[in-house]
Amino acid sequence: MKPLDPIVDLDARSFGRLSKAALANDSLRGALDHVTTEFADRREKALSSAPDWEVWREQARAVKAHTLASLDTYLAQFIERAESNGIQVHIARDREEACKLVGKILQQAQASTVVKSKSMVTEEIGLNEHLLALGLEPVETDLGEWIIQLAGEKPSHIIAPAIHRTRQDIGDLFHTELGVPETHDVEELTAIARRFLRTRFAEAEVGVSGVNFLVAETGSFLVLENEGNARLCTSLPKVHVAVTGIEKVIPRLGDLDVFLRLLPRSGTGQAMTTYQTLFSGPKTDPDSEGPEAIHLVLLDNGRSAQLSTPLEREALACIRCGACLNVCPVYKQVGGHAYGSVYPGPIGAVITPALAGQESAGNLPHASSLCGACRDVCPVKINLPELLLDLREKGDEADRGETWGFTGWSWVASRPRLNSLLGQILTRTLRLTQSSGFVGKCTSKLIGALVPPLRTWQAERVLPPMPTRSFRQLWKAGLDSEEPPA
Amino acid sequence: MDTITPQIGVATVELLRRAGCTVNFDPRQTCCGQPAFNSGHRAEACQVARGVLDSLGSGSDPIVVPSGSCAAMLQRLPSLFEEGEDHERARSVATRTRELSQFLVQDLEVTDLGARWPGKVTWHDACHTLRELDVHSEPRQLLSEVRDLEQIEAIGCDTCCGFGGTFAVKHADVSVAMADWKIRHIEKAGVKAVVSSDISCLLQLGGRLREMGSEVQALHLAEVLNTR
Numbered sequence: 001m002k003p004l005d006p007i008v009d010l011d012a013r014s015f016g017r018l019s020k021a022a023l024a025n026d027s028l029r030g031a032l033d034h035v036t037t038e039f040a041d042r043r044e045k046a047l048s049s050a051p052d053w054e055v056w057r058e059q060a061r062a063v064k065a066h067t068l069a070s071l072d073t074y075l076a077q078f079i080e081r082a083e084s085n086g087i088q089v090h091i092a093r094d095r096e097e098a099c100k101l102v103g104k105i106l107q108q109a110q111a112s113t114v115v116k117s118k119s120m121v122t123e124e125i126g127l128n129e130h131l132l133a134l135g136l137e138p139v140e141t142d143l144g145e146w147i148i149q150l151a152g153e154k155p156s157h158i159i160a161p162a163i164h165r166t167r168q169d170i171g172d173l174f175h176t177e178l179g180v181p182e183t184h185d186v187e188e189l190t191a192i193a194r195r196f197l198r199t200r201f202a203e204a205e206v207g208v209s210g211v212n213f214l215v216a217e218t219g220s221f222l223v224l225e226n227e228g229n230a231r232l233c234t235s236l237p238k239v240h241v242a243v244t245g246i247e248k249v250i251p252r253l254g255d256l257d258v259f260l261r262l263l264p265r266s267g268t269g270q271a272m273t274t275y276q277t278l279f280s281g282p283k284t285d286p287d288s289e290g291p292e293a294i295h296l297v298l299l300d301n302g303r304s305a306q307l308s309t310p311l312e313r314e315a316l317a318c319i320r321c322g323a324c325l326n327v328c329p330v331y332k333q334v335g336g337h338a339y340g341s342v343y344p345g346p347i348g349a350v351i352t353p354a355l356a357g358q359e360s361a362g363n364l365p366h367a368s369s370l371c372g373a374c375r376d377v378c379p380v381k382i383n384l385p386e387l388l389l390d391l392r393e394k395g396d397e398a399d400r401g402e403t404w405g406f407t408g409w410s411w412v413a414s415r416p417r418l419n420s421l422l423g424q425i426l427t428r429t430l431r432l433t434q435s436s437g438f439v440g441k442c443t444s445k446l447i448g449a450l451v452p453p454l455r456t457w458q459a460e461r462v463l464p465p466m467p468t469r470s471f472r473q474l475w476k477a478g479l480d481s482e483e484p485p486a
Numbered sequence: 487m488d489t490i491t492p493q494i495g496v497a498t499v500e501l502l503r504r505a506g507c508t509v510n511f512d513p514r515q516t517c518c519g520q521p522a523f524n525s526g527h528r529a530e531a532c533q534v535a536r537g538v539l540d541s542l543g544s545g546s547d548p549i550v551v552p553s554g555s556c557a558a559m560l561q562r563l564p565s566l567f568e569e570g571e572d573h574e575r576a577r578s579v580a581t582r583t584r585e586l587s588q589f590l591v592q593d594l595e596v597t598d599l600g601a602r603w604p605g606k607v608t609w610h611d612a613c614h615t616l617r618e619l620d621v622h623s624e625p626r627q628l629l630s631e632v633r634d635l636e637q638i639e640a641i642g643c644d645t646c647c648g649f650g651g652t653f654a655v656k657h658a659d660v661s662v663a664m665a666d667w668k669i670r671h672i673e674k675a676g677v678k679a680v681v682s683s684d685i686s687c688l689l690q691l692g693g694r695l696r697e698m699g700s701e702v703q704a705l706h707l708a709e710v711l712n713t714r
Contacts, residue, residue, distance in 0.1 A: 019660050033667075329646040333663040356517025367657060369664070370524060371613040392526030402652070406522045410530035413516045414537050420513075423489035456655040460662045461693030464491065471492035472513045479499060482508065 010340035010352070010360050015367045022334040032335050037473050039160070043377070050265060059258045061381040064317035067250055071307060074216040074249045075298070078204060081219025084474035085281035088295045092125075098299045099130035102208070102241055105295050106136055109239045110242070111205035115197075117230035118142035119210025120320060121299055123155055124355065127208070138208070139200045141229040143193050150177045154345065156336030158322040159267045164178040164335050169462050197229070205381025207233035207291070211244035212319070217252045220280040221296065224263065224273040231275055240291040242279070243354040247316040248297050259319060266321035301356045311390055315350045317380045324374035324384060328369060339364060346374035346384045350391065358395050365391035405453075424468060431466040487555060487685050497708035498552040498586060504712075505596050512541040520559040523566070525649040532566050532592065535559075535576075539567070543575030544580075548593065549583045552708055553685040554615025557585040561618070585615060586683055591624040592699060597631045601711045604634035605678035610668070610691065611644040612684030618662040625683060625707055640675035641666055649690040672702060683707040706707060 022028060047053050067074050079089050090105075092098035100272040106114060114131060115121065116138055128149070131138045140149040144162040148155060151173055155161030162170070180192050199281065209230055213222045221242060223230050234240045264270040283290040306312045325331045325345035336344035340359065341352040349364040365388045374384040413419050432443040448455035457463075469477070499509050516537050523531035538560065542549055551557035551660050560583040563576035590596050609629060615621045629637050648654065648664025655661075669691065672680050680702060681693075682688055692704030 016657065021664050023659055085586060107584065190650060285508065329648065329664050329667070330657075330660055333660055333667065366525075366653065367660075369613070369646045369653045369661070371646035371650070372617040373613075373644075373646070376617065388524065389524065392524075393528055395526065402525065403527065406527040406530040409521060410519075410533040413519075413534045416514045416516055416537065419516045420488075422682075427489050453652075453655040456658050457693075460697060461690070462696035463689075464692060464696070466490070467492050469492065471488040472494035472511075474492055474496060475499075475511050475513070479496060480511065482503075 010356055013363065014340040014360075015338060015363055018340055019334040019338040019367070027166055027169070028164050028335055029333065031164055032332055035160065035163050036326040036332050039267075039269065039322075040377075040380060043266060043323060043326070044269075046265040046269040046271060049271075050261070056261055057259050057379055057381050060262055060319075060379060061317065063255050063258065064380050065313075066454055067308065068247065068313050068316050071246065071249065071304075074251055075246055076216050078216040078219060078249050079298075081216070082214075082221075082281075082296060083219070085219045086294070087279075087281055087285070088293065089218065090295060090297045092297055092299045092301070094301050095299075098125045098243065098297055098301070099127055099225040101297050102127060102243065103134050103136075105239070105241055106131070106206050107134070109293075110204050111239070112136060113200060113204045114138045114206045114208055115141050115201055115204040115233045115237065116145070116208040117210065117225060117233040118145050118161070119208065119243060120155070120158060120342065121210055121245055122208060124301065124483045125243070125299065127243070130270070138196070139204070141197050141201070141233055142225075142227060143190065143229075146193060146197065147173065154337070154342055157325055158320050158343065158345075160322070164337065201232045203235050204233075204237045206239045206241060207227060207235075207237040208241045208243065209234050211242050211248055211296075212263070213256060213257065214244065214249040215251075215253050215278075216249055218280065220253075220278050221248075222256060223277045223279070224260075224275070225277075226268070226270075226274040228275055234277065234279070235290050238291055239293045239295070240279075240282075241295045241297065243297045243299065245303055246300055247303055247318075256431075263319050263321050266319075266323040266377065266379040274411075306354050311383075311387065312354075314382050315354070317382055317385055318347050318351070319380060321379055323377040323379065327373040327377050328368075329371060329373065330369065336402070339367065347382070350382075350384060350387045353391055353395070362391075362395040365389075365395065420470065420472060427466045427470070430463060431468075434463070434466060490689070491685060491706070494706040494708055495554055496714040497706065498550070501586075501590075501599060501708050501712050502550065503597060505590060505594050506697055507594075510547070514541040518556045518559040518563075519566075520555060521651050522563075523559065528566065535563055535566060536572070538579060538602070539572060539575040542579050545582075546576070547582065548589060549579060550586055550589045551583060552586045552683060552706065554585050554612045554619055554621065555684055555686060556585050557588075558614040558618035584620055586618050587624040587628055588619060588621050591627055597627045599628070599631070599711050601631075601713055602633040602635075603710050603713045604639050606636045606676060607679045607681050607705075607710065608638045608640040608672055608675050608677045609643060610647065610672075610680050610682040610684075610687055612687045613646050614683050615682075616644055617685055625681075627709060628707065629681065635710070637675055638675045640677070640680075641671040642670075647687045647690045649686045651686075654690060661690070662694065669694055669698070669700070669702075673700065677702060679703040679705045679710070681705050681707055681710055 090101050100444050128138045140146045147162040157163040167184050174180050175182040211221045212224045227447050264273045282294045324347050331345040339348050353361040370385045372385050502509050517534050519531035519535035561580045564580050567573045567576040648661040688704045
């Protein structure tokens with residue numbers, strides 16, 4: 001069975017369509033502006049007490065670059081040691097294989113209820129949809145994930161999946177979906193979630209989690225969280241299934257040091273997350289606590305293809321902190337769902353084409369003003385604007401009209417006289433459009449039809465009054481004389 | 487700058503002369519190629535940028551650019567022309583290129599140009615000026631010397647205005663929403679003008695301010711510094 005497409009609504013035009021819908025949603029925009037600013041402020045505050053921030057970033061970048069350059073070696077080492085720890089390691093080439101693998105493990109464990117802690121990779125592969133199709137019941141236990149599961153939505157932020165929902169929304173959702181009395185009080189809402197989820201933890205035969213870091217040296221893996229739900233998911237059920245991407249491996253346990261400083265500060269502005277759990281194998285003594293079996297599914301899904309060039313490889317260094325989303329002025333306006341991918345924002349625009357293909361995701365790299373704020377905050381110094389530019393260059397053929405436009409423009413702009421002449425014609429025509437009455441209207445229509453980008457530009461922006469002479473004309477007409485100004 | 491806002495060019499020339507410079511302008515130059523380059527059309531960008539190499543690629547004088555993103559593009563040219571004579575010319579252009587405020591403050595060590603501009607203004611950190619050229623304090627120092635001018639730091643002064651080259655027309659509604667977010671904070675700051683040294687940001691912010699009928703002006707740094 002093919003898993004349902006986890007990419008909600010993605011095609012060559014989806015960003016345009018979805019962003020328009022997002023811009024019309026005032027409640028969404030209010031929530032986004034508030035929460036992204038809050039996250040960014042907390043990060044700034046956390047950094048103010050981390051004078052060695054830049055050193056840590058350099059160090060983390062170096063560890064990632066080194067590991068990704070020899071990923072096969074470190075993965076092999078990790079797998080060998082994890083297996084000797086008793087962890088059952090599986091490798092999945094793509095989403096379909098990963099879903100099938102997890103489905104099979106759950107069926108073997110005779111599971112009917114599965115509790116899940118937050119995992120972007122399971123969102124990437126569409127695991128919940130696959131499990132539902134198999135007649136299993138996946139229950140998200142991270143508060144944000146649970147909210148969007150109730151709402152039938154996909155996450156709109158890498159670390160804050162329900163960022164697009166206000167507490168009013170959530171109160172209404174709980175009331176309709178769970179039949180609880182209506183409340184918009186955060187504490188009461190959290191208590192409701194806790195009550196509903198607690199019974200599910202006890203029922204579940206299997207717990208599914210993601211992974212933050214795989215440690216090659218020890219064959220163990222680390223999960224970070226704040227709510228304690230991941231600990232419950234991975235300790236109460238008899239079987240623990242962890243799903244993650246192959247790029248998450250780091251060489252040594254000691255390397256965790258720098259990443260544990262960077263990740264929580266970048267993501268939520270915390271010095272450390274509430275819980276940090278290192279898994280080193282299933283229980284060996286029947287009387288001790290913890291799962292009897294640990295399965296780890298390592299997913300490729302387009303990642304190994306990104307290893308080929310140093311520039312593309314950079315994207316695999318991402319530690320999924322979400323900082324680039326919080327500072328992205330595009331994300332701040334439209335939110336995650338506009339990207340049509342479970343990975344939104346600048347990093348999503350870079351990795352989604354690798355996962356979903358250029359054909360459907362090729363327009364995402366254009367959903368950015370290339371302002372560079374993301375590069376400034378990235379804890380592992382991924383040069384996101386450069387990666388977006390690279391993808392724009394590779395995806396060119398798709399947009400014929402634009403290619404023709406730039407061919408014509410470059411032909412003109414490399415001929416100074418012609419360029420200057422056409423510039424003059426343009427400003428004169430624009431001056432006419434700025435005159436009132438019939439002439440203005442007619443020339444506006446005419447120039448809009450001849451130069452469509454100008455029509456789009458002018459639809460909601462007013463050009464300054466057009467000058468009568470260009471700079472080069474003014475230069476020739478006397479500005480070139482060396483007389484000092486009065 | 488040449489066709490739509492020549493007054494910024496004139497102000498820049500006058501300002502540089504006031505600071506004691508001899509100003510040359512080669513009319514063979516057109517565009518740095520950035521619009522094509524940022525949209526992923528490298529070949530077309532190179533074709534246009536070669537004109538820059540022809541007009542500015544030799545000599546030893548500094549190249550002063552009154553627009554941050556154009557200056558950043560000129561500094562990037564060596565990566566577009568990877569070999570031979572073009573690469574050498576591109577390197578020459580890149581090392582000599584300075585954004586206006588950078589040139590005045592860092593090279594000429596001038597901050598007071600005798601300007602007077604009564605009222606409150608806020609500086610807009612254009613993305614390329616701030617993040618590619620690392621220019622942050624220079625324009626603020628220049629503005630702080632202007633008589634009767636009061637500088638306010640608006641919230642989000644270093645947030646993108648939404649221009650982004652072809653982004654402004656490809657995703658015009660998002661681009662406009664970004665500009666409006668900035669303008670809300672600029673208006674809250676109670677200023678008479680938002681000042682920048684990037685011409686495209688000024689077209690974008692000015693375009694929205696005019697559309698809204700706002701009293702806030704979008705001005706170029708050279709225009710403010712050249713007012714007496």
